[in-house]
Amino acid sequence: MTTYIVRRLIYGLIVFIVVTILVFLAMRALPGDPILIYVIEQDVQHVTPEMMDELEAKYGLDKPVPVQYLNWIANIFRGDFGRSIRFNEPVSKLIGERLPVSLYLAIVSFILASIFGVAFGVIAGLRRNKIIDTVVTSMANFGISLPHFWLAILLIFIFGVWLHWLPTSGYISPFEDFGKWVRFMVMPVFVVATWATAFFARQARSTILEVIHQDYIRTAWAKGLSERVVVLRHALKNAFIPVITVMGMSFVMMISGQVVIENVFAIPGLGRLIVAAIFAQDYAIVQGCVLVIAIMVVMANLIVDISYGWFDPRIRYN
Amino acid sequence: MTTNEFIGEGFSETLHRVSGLRRFFRVFLKRKIVLFSFIVILLLVITAIFAPLLAPYDPYKQVLSDRLLGPSWQHLLGTDYLGRDLLSRMIYGSRTALLVGIIATGIAATFGSILGTLAGYFGGWVHSVIMRFVDSLMSIPMIIVALLLGVMLGGGLVNIMIAVGFGMSSSYARVICALVMSIKENDYIMAARASGASDLRIMLRHCLPNSFPPFIVLITINMGGAIMIEAALSYLGLGIEPPGAAWGAMVQEGYGYLITHPMLALVPGVAIAIVVYALNMIGDGLRDALDPRLRGLT
Numbered sequence: 094m095t096t097y098i099v100r101r102l103i104y105g106l107i108v109f110i111v112v113t114i115l116v117f118l119a120m121r122a123l124p125g126d127p128i129l130i131y132v133i134e135q136d137v138q139h140v141t142p143e144m145m146d147e148l149e150a151k152y153g154l155d156k157p158v159p160v161q162y163l164n165w166i167a168n169i170f171r172g173d174f175g176r177s178i179r180f181n182e183p184v185s186k187l188i189g190e191r192l193p194v195s196l197y198l199a200i201v202s203f204i205l206a207s208i209f210g211v212a213f214g215v216i217a218g219l220r221r222n223k224i225i226d227t228v229v230t231s232m233a234n235f236g237i238s239l240p241h242f243w244l245a246i247l248l249i250f251i252f253g254v255w256l257h258w259l260p261t262s263g264y265i266s267p268f269e270d271f272g273k274w275v276r277f278m279v280m281p282v283f284v285v286a287t288w289a290t291a292f293f294a295r296q297a298r299s300t301i302l303e304v305i306h307q308d309y310i311r312t313a314w315a316k317g318l319s320e321r322v323v324v325l326r327h328a329l330k331n332a333f334i335p336v337i338t339v340m341g342m343s344f345v346m347m348i349s350g351q352v353v354i355e356n357v358f359a360i361p362g363l364g365r366l367i368v369a370a371i372f373a374q375d376y377a378i379v380q381g382c383v384l385v386i387a388i389m390v391v392m393a394n395l396i397v398d399i400s401y402g403w404f405d406p407r408i409r410y411n
Numbered sequence: 412m413t414t415n416e417f418i419g420e421g422f423s424e425t426l427h428r429v430s431g432l433r434r435f436f437r438v439f440l441k442r443k444i445v446l447f448s449f450i451v452i453l454l455l456v457i458t459a460i461f462a463p464l465l466a467p468y469d470p471y472k473q474v475l476s477d478r479l480l481g482p483s484w485q486h487l488l489g490t491d492y493l494g495r496d497l498l499s500r501m502i503y504g505s506r507t508a509l510l511v512g513i514i515a516t517g518i519a520a521t522f523g524s525i526l527g528t529l530a531g532y533f534g535g536w537v538h539s540v541i542m543r544f545v546d547s548l549m550s551i552p553m554i555i556v557a558l559l560l561g562v563m564l565g566g567g568l569v570n571i572m573i574a575v576g577f578g579m580s581s582s583y584a585r586v587i588c589a590l591v592m593s594i595k596e597n598d599y600i601m602a603a604r605a606s607g608a609s610d611l612r613i614m615l616r617h618c619l620p621n622s623f624p625p626f627i628v629l630i631t632i633n634m635g636g637a638i639m640i641e642a643a644l645s646y647l648g649l650g651i652e653p654p655g656a657a658w659g660a661m662v663q664e665g666y667g668y669l670i671t672h673p674m675l676a677l678v679p680g681v682a683i684a685i686v687v688y689a690l691n692m693i694g695d696g697l698r699d700a701l702d703p704r705l706r707g708l709t
Contacts, residue, residue, distance in 0.1 A: 242642075243662055246680065247677060349553050
């Protein structure tokens with residue numbers, strides 16, 4: 094198991110390094126000059142070429158690209174993610190403020206989606222072609238087809254504009270006012286979780302359908318075990334691996350959806366920060382955010398890989 | 412080869428093909444929802460092709476005196492904030508959706524299957540390099556990859572299609588790589604190699620055609636995905652140049668009038684959802700008909 098985990102860790106590290114290089118190069122390939130954008134945005138009067146050079150030197154943009162890359166990586170290990178040109182603040186501070194906001198949204202949605210998705214999928218699979226199966230399957234098929242931003246707008250219209258039950262957008266820290274935080278989070282969580290729930294339910298259903306026909310399930314029934322034991326002990330445990338694969342895969346897709354959702358609901362999270370930064374060509378923020386997201390995704394994949402080895406000992410030895 | 416043998420071979424092949432095709436259609440159209448979805452997509456294609464004939468008004472013409480009209484017999488879905496007929500814009504928007512679906516997916520499939528075939532066929536360090544690159548691309552959320560590429564290339568529909576296509580190519584690379592790796596082990600590949608076929612020929616003539624069934628399923632489902640990402644991008648403000656009509660951008664434009672004119676934002680969203688749903692269902696149907704092994708994996 095240890096060699097298995099070590100090998101997975103090395104894979105993760107390689108992926109991580111490649112991500113940093115890709116993002117770094119992508120940012121340098123953007124057209125336009127971030128210093129120029131800064132000068133225009135800040136409305137600095139009487140810009141001289143010397144001032145431009147000075148600003149370039151301040152943000153380290155005067156050095157060759159490979160040197161910039163190595164400087165960036167070296168600084169990250171010292172906890173310094175660089176300085177945002179647009180917000181004129183350290184990127185680590187900006188990310189530190191916004192990461193928790195995104196994490197709350199992601200974690201709450203992921204937990205809810207896992208519970209409801211797997212439960213609905215398993216029930217539908219066990220009651221194949223019954224009413225409950227038809228309802229779950231068609232809801233799940235709709236759930237994966239709805240554009241996030243549109244579902245968000247629909248909810249805003251119904252619960253915010255029409256019924257006045259929930260605030261249409263905004264955010265407050267849960268430590269400041271928990272009740273208000275819940276009210277702000279209901280709709281975003283619902284939107285992010287809807288897609289994931291639908292996705293998990295589809296996978297859980299089809300896996301259960303496959304597992305249920307296996308010989309060992311028939312043996313379990315023949316032994317006279319109760320439905321509860323057959324389903325929980327025999328079917329579910331074996332159905333878990335494909336479901337976990339999908340959960341791991343969906344993590345990055347959930348973040349993708351969250352980027353859009355944070356923009357619709359004006360939630361000050363990482364997704365909103367990164368979209369603003371891409372449009373402003375704020376190198377340091379985009380690089381820092383993608384880095385943080387990539388670490389989370391690589392870690393999620395690592396957890397999935399390790400849990401494979403745990404659920405199915407055969408995998409460890411391959 | 413004698414003439415008899417030749418005829419015999421062709422004959423049995425035809426027989427096999429016909430029954431295969433019949434079986435395919437029987438399974439494919441067994442579920443009513445798949446048939447319904449097929450009709451939906453057919454209607455989308457017809458609408459997109461004949462948009463100029465079907466649209467009651469010029470989708471770009473602004474009639475400022477007719478701003479934000481409600482549904483009426485003149486304007487079945489009303490007009491938008493610039494007095495443009497919503498129905499006409501919806502009809503022209505179908506062109507954007509279809510174009511994005513086809514071209515972005517085409518780019519993704521081409522680029523992804525080249526990478527995947529090379530990685531799967533050659534194995535070793537080629538496999539390691541390509542697949543680590545693909546893994547890295549997949550660990551950045553697709554919307555961010557597409558946004559970065561879109562800004563890099565400078566907006567506009569063509570660039571967005573390239574951005575979305577490139578962003579989606581990694582999943583093809585992964586699937587094709589796994590398929591080619593298993594196909595490579597077959598005896599017919601060894602036979603081809605023994606008879607002196609080049610690597611390129613084996614890849615193009617043997618590996619690619621044999622990975623076709625799962626490939627086509629992936630393409631169908633990804634078309635829906637591409638339409639969704641383009642919609643999300645144009646919602647975020649990166650997409651077709653105004654005054655061009657795209658459903659995602661229309662939702663965004665309509666959002667500002669949600670309180671007074673909810674139709675403007677809600678109608679285009681319904682269209683996106685229906686088209687994506689139909690493509691997903693066709694994908695499911697194709698999967699059941701072509702490759703039962705894939706059930707549940709896509």
